[in-house]
Amino acid sequence: MNIPPVEPGTVGPCPVAPDALQGIKRQQTNPARWNGAGWQAFVADLRTAGVELAESRAACGAYATDAGGTAYGQPHGVAIARSAGEVAALLRTAQAHRVPVTVRGGGLTTEGESVAYGGVLLDMTGMSRVLAIDATALTVRVEAGIYWHSLAEELRREKLDYLSAPLNLTSSVGGTLGVGGIDVNSARLGCSADQALSLQVVTPTGEIVECSDTENVELFQRVILGYGQFGVITEATLRVRPYTPLSMHYYYYSSLRTAIEDLQMLDRNDASDYSGILTIMDCAVNLLVAFDSDEREAAFRRDWEARLRGHGEFGFALCMLGHYALRPWKAGEALYLLKRKQAVFPEFRRPEYMRDNKMHDRSVVFSRAVWKHWGSRNMVIPDLATPADKFVAAVERGNAVCRKFFAHYTLYCVGIKLRPEHRPHYEMSCVPPDAEGWAYGCEFEPMIEGEVYSRDHFQAFKNAIYDIGVDLGASYYRFGGMMKGYIRRTFGDELVDKHLAMKRRADPAMILNRDVIF
Amino acid sequence: MAAAPFDHARCSGCSLCRLVCPMWRQHRDPRFSPEGLARARQCDATAAELTAPLEACSLCGACDPVCPEGIDLSGMVMELRRDLSPALPYRQALDALQAKFALAAAAAEAPAAGALFLPGPALRAHPSLLARVKTLLGYACATDDGADIALALETGGEISPARRRRFLDGLDGRTLAVGDGLLLRQLRQWLPGARLQSLGAALASLMPIRRRIASTDFYVIEPRAYHADYERLVAYYDRLRAETGCALNLDLQRIAMPALTQALPHLAGPLVDADVAQARWMLQGRTPQRIVVESLADRAAFERVCDIPVLHLAELAQD
Numbered sequence: 052m053n054i055p056p057v058e059p060g061t062v063g064p065c066p067v068a069p070d071a072l073q074g075i076k077r078q079q080t081n082p083a084r085w086n087g088a089g090w091q092a093f094v095a096d097l098r099t100a101g102v103e104l105a106e107s108r109a110a111c112g113a114y115a116t117d118a119g120g121t122a123y124g125q126p127h128g129v130a131i132a133r134s135a136g137e138v139a140a141l142l143r144t145a146q147a148h149r150v151p152v153t154v155r156g157g158g159l160t161t162e163g164e165s166v167a168y169g170g171v172l173l174d175m176t177g178m179s180r181v182l183a184i185d186a187t188a189l190t191v192r193v194e195a196g197i198y199w200h201s202l203a204e205e206l207r208r209e210k211l212d213y214l215s216a217p218l219n220l221t222s223s224v225g226g227t228l229g230v231g232g233i234d235v236n237s238a239r240l241g242c243s244a245d246q247a248l249s250l251q252v253v254t255p256t257g258e259i260v261e262c263s264d265t266e267n268v269e270l271f272q273r274v275i276l277g278y279g280q281f282g283v284i285t286e287a288t289l290r291v292r293p294y295t296p297l298s299m300h301y302y303y304y305s306s307l308r309t310a311i312e313d314l315q316m317l318d319r320n321d322a323s324d325y326s327g328i329l330t331i332m333d334c335a336v337n338l339l340v341a342f343d344s345d346e347r348e349a350a351f352r353r354d355w356e357a358r359l360r361g362h363g364e365f366g367f368a369l370c371m372l373g374h375y376a377l378r379p380w381k382a383g384e385a386l387y388l389l390k391r392k393q394a395v396f397p398e399f400r401r402p403e404y405m406r407d408n409k410m411h412d413r414s415v416v417f418s419r420a421v422w423k424h425w426g427s428r429n430m431v432i433p434d435l436a437t438p439a440d441k442f443v444a445a446v447e448r449g450n451a452v453c454r455k456f457f458a459h460y461t462l463y464c465v466g467i468k469l470r471p472e473h474r475p476h477y478e479m480s481c482v483p484p485d486a487e488g489w490a491y492g493c494e495f496e497p498m499i500e501g502e503v504y505s506r507d508h509f510q511a512f513k514n515a516i517y518d519i520g521v522d523l524g525a526s527y528y529r530f531g532g533m534m535k536g537y538i539r540r541t542f543g544d545e546l547v548d549k550h551l552a553m554k555r556r557a558d559p560a561m562i563l564n565r566d567v568i569f
Numbered sequence: 570m571a572a573a574p575f576d577h578a579r580c581s582g583c584s585l586c587r588l589v590c591p592m593w594r595q596h597r598d599p600r601f602s603p604e605g606l607a608r609a610r611q612c613d614a615t616a617a618e619l620t621a622p623l624e625a626c627s628l629c630g631a632c633d634p635v636c637p638e639g640i641d642l643s644g645m646v647m648e649l650r651r652d653l654s655p656a657l658p659y660r661q662a663l664d665a666l667q668a669k670f671a672l673a674a675a676a677a678e679a680p681a682a683g684a685l686f687l688p689g690p691a692l693r694a695h696p697s698l699l700a701r702v703k704t705l706l707g708y709a710c711a712t713d714d715g716a717d718i719a720l721a722l723e724t725g726g727e728i729s730p731a732r733r734r735r736f737l738d739g740l741d742g743r744t745l746a747v748g749d750g751l752l753l754r755q756l757r758q759w760l761p762g763a764r765l766q767s768l769g770a771a772l773a774s775l776m777p778i779r780r781r782i783a784s785t786d787f788y789v790i791e792p793r794a795y796h797a798d799y800e801r802l803v804a805y806y807d808r809l810r811a812e813t814g815c816a817l818n819l820d821l822q823r824i825a826m827p828a829l830t831q832a833l834p835h836l837a838g839p840l841v842d843a844d845v846a847q848a849r850w851m852l853q854g855r856t857p858q859r860i861v862v863e864s865l866a867d868r869a870a871f872e873r874v875c876d877i878p879v880l881h882l883a884e885l886a887q888d
Binding site for chain 1 (some may be wrong): 853
């Protein structure tokens with residue numbers, strides 16, 4: 052290796068200097084650990100205020116990373132949220148002592164957003180009870196640390212279900228409302244954040260405030276999809292609906308573009324209750340379509356099914372057989388497809404979740420499959436969120452990036468119905484500013500499969516995906532934490548500075564979820 | 570699912586075990602969950618530092634089948650309890666109880682040939698029910714049913730190799746119906762050639778019992794045995810539900826909710842409200858006409874929280 056000599060007493064040119072990347076302002080994305088100044092005085096005041104704080108190695112170590120598994124940091128102490136009053140006392144004291152507070156629900160962030168680099172980690176799962184179910188008004192009031200799955204367990208006793216939630220059992224309600232939340236019914240019902248009717252929020256300065264579309268409107272707009280910058284959600288009132296099992300149909304495509312076009316056709320025409328794309332490979336694309344009622348299913352079969360260009364399982368298997376018979380040098384690819392099919396498909400048809408050909412408890416079925424077949428210590432899932440018309444280009448370009456970086460990967464695509472009256476909620480969020488009617492999201496998830504990749508490899512992959520977003524004028528679901536370098540590139544200085552000014556007013560010491568966005 | 574070797578290092582913090590953990594449900598504190606224990610062990614926490622959650626765990630085994638990494642989480646708790654055990658202030662009382670069971674086992678006759686039934690101390694304390702179970706199953710009843718070993722497994726007590734050998738001698742390769750779910754779990758490892766059945770599944774398979782399970786019943790599966798043989802039993806009980814129409818104590822993940830969650834220090838003591846909170850939660854929003862239990866301990870829990878009839882499975886069969 053040729054290492055250029057450096058004269059003693061001089062420092063060579065810095066490759067990460069502020070002017071190193073032309074046209075891009077340098078921004079620190081890997082947070083520095085907070086230095087702990089004044090920690091003991093803070094702890095003393097906090098204990099006087101009656102807030103329990105755990106400082107042991109075991110207590111703090113449990114939060115060393117998030118679902119992403121690439122960002123690591125430890126808090127100085129952990130507080131388990133028990134009430135809005137305690138959270139308020141914690142934030143007031145932290146504000147006075149300028150101690151950073153990182154809020155964590157299910158810890159399913161992937162860019163270190165729920166990892167504390169010093170300061171306090173506030174674990175919201177201590178507040179995880181259902182407070183009231185109104186089966187007549189179809190609403191539920193919950194503590195915000197509750198997992199969506201725990202909520203589903205309680206709603207089911209009343210024959211109810213939530214509207215839409217991430218297909219992951221351990222996402223928390225509060226965390227999801229703060230970032231979005233997509234489901235395979237989001238093309239019809241919108242993102243999870245749009246289900247919230249009202250919230251109880253503890254502001255960064257420790258006031259407990261109720262907010263909604265009619266009360267403390269500006270706070271509501273900023274907290275929903277606000278990445279935890281403007282308050283801690285402690286309670287939420289959500290819309291719910293009667294529980295129904297699903298009739299699920301799968302269609303298989305060898306072309307991403309065709310599958311996406313068909314997905315968007317179904318969404319535009321309200322032809323199904325659930326729709327989404329999940330790929331095994333880019334030549335084996337699964338469009339899933341599902342229904343809450345026999346009537347909707349019958350209407351789909353009558354009006355729309357014939358227009359889909361995908362095949363059933365048997366027909367697609369024949370196509371693949373023909374494809375690989377002519378390309379014997381791709382036998383390895385065919386073998387992978389077969390193995391993957393044998394491993395994954397039965398998970399979606401486990402008999403204990405199927406009754407009368409209907410799938411019960413879809414979130415359990417999907418979440419278990421996700422953790423079993425996609426989960427690992429590193430969950431690297433960059434994504435792109437675009438208006439409908441840019442989506443095919445975004446996915447095709449993202450697919451090319453995946454091919455370059457990983458042997459195998461999965462793409463998960465869904466539509467998200469937008470609520471025009473919630474446009475202010477969407478400002479500087481995962482919802483692209485120019486999306487009308489629907490936004491579309493694609494997650495690009497490499498299959499780690501026991502391989503060891505460097506953090507640099509993952510980061511380069513994420514950057515390559517996010518660069519597509521910048522180029523297309525898209526947005527992202529996971530733009531915080533380690534990816535926050537993209538925030539100004541995506542949203543522009545004017546909008547980011549507007550939100551930064553609001554943040555400074557709401558959180559003078561900038562203690563709440565520091566380094567996630569700002 | 571076959572339990573993988575105990576390996577807390579593989580825990581990636583997905584929190585799926587929390588969703589099914591009664592200890593977590595009671596405390597709402599991540600330290601009181603299998604994940605919390607595994608993560609703490611990753612940070613070199615000792616058993617002594619984890620005393621409170623180790624005592625609070627009821628070893629229901631719900632966490633084992635949901636762990637995507639296949640970590641033997643119950644095994645982890647049992648191993649940590651063995652480390653913790655000598656320092657427990659109530660260890661002497663537990664040892665005395667274990668010695669009492671061991672003494673009874675020492676006087677036991679050699680097991681009869683053929684299929685065997687290992688009832689456990691709870692059923693032995695009800696001679697008429699025990700006699701009914703024996704008649705229904707048609708199995709010989711082992712006089713040494715390993716009650717001392719089951720207690721040691723639960724409390725982290727010591728099991729001498731000689732005692733273990735004597736208990737297991739002649740059992741491998743036979744059909745065994747086991748009343749204690751934790752012992753059954755262990756026997757699956759110790760006796761790979763045995764045909765092991767939980768008492769609940771063995772009884773529920775008998776037509777005189779099965780046809781008396783009604784659609785208005787709330788059927789309570791004994792969770793330890795169920796989770797120890799999850800992949801097979803999830804299908805078995807789904808068939809039972811489909812055939813009888815009864816409601817089961819399964820959550821949305823098809824994990825059996827335990828009715829009783831006694832912490833280690835209160836194991837032999839009277840039930841308190843916290844012990845039966847799960848039983849109360851299981852009945853929330855449900856209006857069964859009768860509760861049918863596989864385990865006598867669960868009967869005690871339900872009798873404390875409701876006024877509807879609670880029957881042991883064997884009591885369903887007509888005389």
